Amino acid sequence: MNRINSFPPIVDENSRILILGSMPGAKSLQMQQYYAFPQNQFWKIMFHLFDAEFSQDYQARISLLKTNNIALWDVIESCERKGSSDTEIKDEIDNNIPELIKNYPNIKTIFCNGQKSYKNLVKILGKDFKIPIVCLPSTSPLHTVKFDEKLESWKVIRII
Template sequence: MPVPSPASPLVLPPDLQQGLAPVIDRHIRVLVLGSFPGEASLAAQQYYAHPRNQFWPLLGALTGEPLPDLPYADRLARLLSHGIGVWDVLGACVREGSLDSNIRHAQANDFVRLKALAPALRRVGFNGGTSGRFAAQFEAAGYETVVLPSSSPAHAARNFEQKLALWRALLN
């Protein structure tokens, strides 16, 4: 993509939505990447805020923590204590509703600085196929990757138990 010159400033869509800040520290070994927060998550400024999203129950089952029952800040602290971080592949986009198929003007997050911010990171799990499109780039950067079935309520092809069985690969 050409770099805009001063004569041709980059014009961003007026309805560009910004994503959430990463939940990472120097000790995470696993990073779960979604695509972009849905409407409920953006409104709450919390990852996976939709009450039917299975992310928190799945991670709770994997870690043995009561994550769905905890206040959001405590959920994040517990994930970090298990060496798990959360972020999205996209830092900004235009999207009406919460479906990944509606994403337009996608802008990837800055992952160049990831090795400095999370030097212990070894495995990246992609929460669904949209974020999973980035798996090859992370493999090329030296990370183990696993593309997981989406925790979204829109992904009803598998029930919770089936998803959990596949999500176990995140921590193996």
């Protein structure tokens, strides 16, 4: 099995929110873009949350995040995995989340995209970390909750 690596974080000095996934799926790795799998609802949710016209253009997607002070990364730096499912992740190495938070002190809340990223993050940072950690429903198509229900849960991001 081949070892796969996550992407660098999308972050700048204005980032107030950090959204963490687990590890990019096969389509994302192939395209070298976060959430590139068309059935993943991450980008659809982001555009809905900020009342922006949906775009397939990756630079427009990144711009939407930065405009809204959102940083994006994954909790896992590298792992072995067959396919794209989090349940297939083996031999994982964590990204240095504490260093990212230290280097970008404006980050005030961390949102985890699904249970895997949340469980890994709590292992890294502990439950009583200095800034809030919120677990949101996964945007993956494997998490079979209706779009409207996911969107409703994700609306908490706008309040921060």
